[in-house]
Amino acid sequence: xxxxxxxxxxxxxxxxxxxxxxxxxxxxxxxxxxxxxxxxxxxxxxxxxxxxxxxxxxxxxxxxxxxxxxxxxxxxxxxxxxxxxxxxxxxxxxxxxxxxxxxxxxxxxxxxxxxxxxxxxxxxxxxxxxxxxxxxxxxxxxxxxxxxxxxxxxxxxxxxxxxxxxxxxxxxxxxxxxxxxxxxxxxxxxxxxxxxxxxxxxxxxxxxxxxxxxxxxxxxxxxxxxxxxxxxxxxxxxxxxxxxxxxxxxxxxxxxxxxxxxxxxxxxxxxxx
Amino acid sequence: xxxxxxxxxxxxxxxxxxxxxxxxxxxxxxxxxxxxxxxxxxxxxxxxxxxxxxxxxxxxxxxxxxxxxxxxxxxxxxxxxxxxxxxxxxxxxxxxxxxxxxxxxxxxxxxxxxxxxxxxxxxxxxxxxxxxxxxxxxxxxxxxxxxxxxxxxxxxxxxxxxxxxxxxxxxxxxxxxxxxxxxxxxxxxxxxxxxxxxxxxxxxxxxxxxxxxxxxxxxxxxxxxxxxxxxxxxxxxxxxxxxxxxxxxxxxxxxxxxxxxxxxxxxxxxxxxxxxxxxxxxxxxxxxxxxxxxxxxxxxxxxxxxxxxxxxxxxxxxxxxxxxxxxxxxxxxxxxxxxxxxxxxxxxxxxxxxxxxxxxxxxxxxxxxxxxxxxx
Numbered sequence: 056x057x058x059x060x061x062x063x064x065x066x067x068x069x070x071x072x073x074x075x076x077x078x079x080x081x082x083x084x085x086x087x088x089x090x091x092x093x094x095x096x097x098x099x100x101x102x103x104x105x106x107x108x109x110x111x112x113x114x115x116x117x118x119x120x121x122x123x124x125x126x127x128x129x130x131x132x133x134x135x136x137x138x139x140x141x142x143x144x145x146x147x148x149x150x151x152x153x154x155x156x157x158x159x160x161x162x163x164x165x166x167x168x169x170x171x172x173x174x175x176x177x178x179x180x181x182x183x184x185x186x187x188x189x190x191x192x193x194x195x196x197x198x199x200x201x202x203x204x205x206x207x208x209x210x211x212x213x214x215x216x217x218x219x220x221x222x223x224x225x226x227x228x229x230x231x232x233x234x235x236x237x238x239x240x241x242x243x244x245x246x247x248x249x250x251x252x253x254x255x256x257x258x259x260x261x262x263x264x265x266x267x268x269x270x271x272x273x274x275x276x277x278x279x280x281x282x283x284x285x286x287x288x289x290x291x292x293x294x295x296x297x298x299x300x301x302x303x304x305x306x307x308x309x310x311x312x313x314x315x316x317x318x319x320x321x322x323x324x325x326x327x328x
Numbered sequence: 329x330x331x332x333x334x335x336x337x338x339x340x341x342x343x344x345x346x347x348x349x350x351x352x353x354x355x356x357x358x359x360x361x362x363x364x365x366x367x368x369x370x371x372x373x374x375x376x377x378x379x380x381x382x383x384x385x386x387x388x389x390x391x392x393x394x395x396x397x398x399x400x401x402x403x404x405x406x407x408x409x410x411x412x413x414x415x416x417x418x419x420x421x422x423x424x425x426x427x428x429x430x431x432x433x434x435x436x437x438x439x440x441x442x443x444x445x446x447x448x449x450x451x452x453x454x455x456x457x458x459x460x461x462x463x464x465x466x467x468x469x470x471x472x473x474x475x476x477x478x479x480x481x482x483x484x485x486x487x488x489x490x491x492x493x494x495x496x497x498x499x500x501x502x503x504x505x506x507x508x509x510x511x512x513x514x515x516x517x518x519x520x521x522x523x524x525x526x527x528x529x530x531x532x533x534x535x536x537x538x539x540x541x542x543x544x545x546x547x548x549x550x551x552x553x554x555x556x557x558x559x560x561x562x563x564x565x566x567x568x569x570x571x572x573x574x575x576x577x578x579x580x581x582x583x584x585x586x587x588x589x590x591x592x593x594x595x596x597x598x599x600x601x602x603x604x605x606x607x608x609x610x611x612x613x614x615x616x617x618x619x620x621x622x623x624x625x626x627x628x629x630x631x632x633x634x635x636x637x638x639x640x641x642x643x644x645x646x647x648x649x650x651x652x653x654x655x656x657x658x659x660x661x662x663x664x665x666x667x668x669x670x671x672x673x674x675x676x677x678x679x680x681x682x683x684x685x686x687x688x689x690x691x692x693x694x695x696x697x698x699x700x701x702x703x704x
Contacts, residue, residue: 069564099549104395115553115564120546122398123555124391125421131388135395135403136546138379139353143399143547161391164384317379326377 064088066118077271079230079256084113090240102145104133108184110150110177127157130165141314147174151192152182166220170313173243173250179258187261198265213253214305223248225305229255231278336509338476338502339364345480348514352378353403355392360444361500362434365406386411390418397427400545406432419493420459421556426491430483434503446688447500452665455495456639464583467639469497471612473507485520491540501610531563592636601631607659617693643673650677655704657681
């Protein structure tokens with residue numbers, strides 16, 4: 056029996072989902088749904104836009120207006136939806152490859168515009184759908200099927216990338232730290248401007264197996280032990296923070312929002328009459 | 329826009345036609361020789377309560393326009409050769425997800441960066457075969473500034489009515505040509521809108537008497553799924569062979585079965601012509617010049633057959649003419665693309681010759697008359 060939340064927010068007849076046993080994406084998808092619920096939004100006015108990849112299959116399971124687009128282009132489609140009808144709450148679910156490799160240009164420019172989208176990146180550090188190739192977030196030195204001798208690329212820090220491109224809310228959570236992740240997404244939705252929340256996922260099938268990370272449980276335990284809330288980290292020494300990943304709200308500021316500014320242009324041109 | 333008659337560029341007339349048709353959203357990226365379409369859209373759309381956005385690249389231009397269309401607005405994007413190549417993947421997405429959109433391609437000489445400011449018709453085949461996989465295609469090509477206005481309205485009508493991407497295949501010649509243009513007000517035009525309906529879970533089912541699924545904009549309470557994967561009538565992905573086959577067939581048939589209503593062409597002096605010149609877009613202006621020259625001297629009788637919907641190609645009409653005339657000359661600003669379509673249709677009914685130009689200059693009436701004396 057599905058829980059009340061699942062019954063209400065998911066297309067139960069589309070379940071079970073396609074994700075592998077142990078994958079973190081299901082947890083992150085539930086977090087997004089819970090955050091939408093916590094915001095008290097009318098589901099008819101919520102649009103979920105996704106691209107291509109494991110993460111992007113989430114759209115099909117979620118009981119909102121869902122747009123499963125082409126690889127890398129989710130944020131560009133979402134920009135059109137939001138500008139066409141600013142009354143809609145537009146949430147993008149994307150992956151590390153979808154958002155920062157093939158879709159990297161759309162990501163930074165949406166940040167720059169400060170258009171009111173909430174982008175949740177399910178980061179599993181690998182291309183899962185195609186079988187384990189290295190992505191822009193595969194850590195330096197780790198392996199993928201296309202990095203058999205170790206990855207010589209350096210990886211992106213996604214919230215930092217978004218912040219420097221102009222995003223007015225950035226955060227990082229994990230699949231393990233559920234209450235924190237829900238709160239971060241909730242805050243992102245409530246923030247009036249471009250929000251980016253990175254959700255560290257877990258891919259035991261490809262990333263974990265290729266890099267000897269143990270079982271799915273081992274990988275969640277790793278998140279538990281190595282991800283430190285940014286607020287707590289302030290009281291910790293540099294030594295204690297060595298090799299740790301900071302989570303929580305990373306940055307926030309207020310700036311006029313894109314669709315508001317466009318509506319002002321329409322008013323000035325007399326197009327609202 | 330107080331008076332009806334204006335001196336306009338083809339690109340500007342295209343925007344005015346789009347606004348008359350009800351365009352409320354434009355997203356694109358600057359590219360010569362189509363940029364004036366973006367510029368005028370940026371000025372005009374907010375005046376009519378519409379939205380313009382300059383995106384970060386060509387792909388984002390069509391993606392944002394498709395997003396706006398799903399949210400219920402009539403949407404357009406415009407580009408030229410290199411940008412048209414970049415937009416191809418999402419043209420396929422619009423086809424399978426059945427999202428109305430108008431894509432304007434003001435052709436320039438290519439391949440690659442080519443000659444950015446020079447006329448060409450090198451995208452004729454690409455406009456049909458550019459995106460991967462089999463998909464329905466409507467491509468319309470104007471020859472005058474007035475047609476840039478009127479036919480943009482028709483592009484929107486077809487995109488909305490059939491839920492397909494419609495390609496408006498302009499070229500540098502008509503795009504930058506300045507002529508008088510009558511801005512016919514919307515109330516005097518036929519304007520079609522998408523068929524809206526209460527789709528209740530059967531997003532892609534075609535109801536009795538309709539030939540496309542009814543449409544509901546995001547936000548109106550239907551909460552459905554849109555995907556580029558093959559999908560069933562509920563809009564969710566499937567690998568089922570029968571469903572896939574049926575969906576593909578329905579997508580193709582909605583255009584194929586209505587070709588006769590969609591196809592448009594012009595026949596000029598074809599009745600007793602010795603030689604018929606097949607041409608489209610800006611090239612037709614050179615052909616009309618050649619016909620005028622020929623009429624002033626003792627020359628062969630020349631007719632012109634001009635497809636306006638270049639896809640689907642008006643094959644029956646041309647086949648009929650090819651049985652009456654003595655020779656067909658195809659004139660294009662490329663190395664012979666529509667030529668292949670003409671040869672397929674004409675078969676052995678009469679000889680088919682070709683004149684083309686790809687050096688950045690325009691075919692002149694003299695070029696055409698000289699060619700006729702060579703081949704006939």
